[in-house]
Amino acid sequence: MSDSPAAPAVTDARRPFRSDVVTVEPFALLGTRCAEEHITFPARDLCPTCHRTDVSTVALAGTGTLHTFSEVHQAPPGVEVPYLLGWVDLVEGCRVLARIAGGDHQPRIGDPVRCRPTTFTAPDATTGVGFEFEVIRDAHR
């Protein structure tokens, strides 16, 4: 922590936390698709699977299933606990680490989830639009 007073945080509800992660209007998770149809998260300038550079940035569907999760009870100072963290297997075939909005029920491995916007905080305390996943409760499994 710096000893100097913190600069006032700049908060912009329309600005993505990072331009390679989400778009805001409309909200979408971003990915990379290469000429061989490898789809990965987030947007990059090369395909991490085949290292091709003829790639395009694509909006991901933002739906998938919960691969695993944990309820976190201890975190560094300034982070409110508990919170749910999980790995989500997206329908496109890639896996994303994200906070999970579980609601009142403990989620289960395999639960269907969908992405929604939330606020992320950068190291300099500025904020922007990030992502999390909510468990789809009304889905039949």
Added chain:
Amino acid sequence: MTLPPAHVAGAGMIRFGKYPVDVTLERLAVGAARAAISDAGAELRHIDALYVGHVFGGPVAGQRIAVQLGLDGLPVSNHENYCASGATAIREAWVALAAGLHDVVLVIGVEKMTDRVAGGVRPDPSDLDAAVGLVMAAGHAMSARRYMHDHGVTREAIAAVAVKNHAHSVHNPFAQYQRPVRLEEVLAARTIADPLGLLDCSPISDGAAALVMCTPAGLRRLGLSGATPRILGCGLVSGGVQDGSRPLNDEDVSRRAGEAAWQLTGIGPSDVDIVEMHDCFTIAEIVRLEGLGLVPVGEGAHWTEQGHTALGGKLPVNASGGLLSRGHPVGATGVAQACELTWQLRGTAGGRQVEGAHTGLAYCKGGTVSGTDGGSVTTLVMQS
């Protein structure tokens, strides 16, 4: 490709634990270094260079330590690979000795965490995973839940790693904790990241460990004859980008680190008869042993429950007590593992001695990078 081995002429540690503010990083390092130099029967004038592994020590920590030791003026390098920093320093020292650059070098792994780290270690603040809220404990907790799901393993079987390693630590005077814990204590401990509790996690620790490493010419400089434990080599790999097609506990990074070690040393998994494993969390010991090919996939928890990885078992793992009990001053851990293997291979490990230990493997894994299966992994192979 194999390179000439490095001889370990001396090994020294200070007891890991939580030290007051006035016991500085430099003091910790000096304590371990003097123990290693004394163990080697060496003097400061014998040492050609200093290699220091640390994470939170700040700029030129190694040079600050050199001044306190009386080694100012020498080539000093600082090595950061998160929890594999100490082992990475050993690897670089081994390469320098093999290349003929130096004949006697001092390697120190050191960390002062208690006044610098609170609430657990986490990724670099610029990493996407940090914004999401990843702490290391949560990553391993998610690994544990998936492992239990995939292999039909109980929570108790994972907790058994903590029971085993704490039982070993009773015999290690350098361990932060030196008392046995019961399974019920592990299961009832405060939750850190569900399903893992406090006793599934290595502690935040201060500490230092050091080695004096030599070429054959260096051994002669020190007046040493007779057998010393040797570092045959040290593999180093980094995490690969994961596309989501592999199981979460696939441990490809551990498999590749094992391959690196086998290729560098000519040793194979079946030759290993003692392991110092980076058990930063209970589940990590299990999945990493499997990734290395030392234990069949899905069998690691059962092996622990059946005593196969305990002292007296067919593959003793963490006779030292591991990170769970020895403590985990992150930059010091890899060197502490090498100290333990040195004592085991000399046959001087006392109540925790593995009878007939001839070939040892020490594994460290350091850090996370968003979208990959890890930061850095080292695989150090030593032989008597």
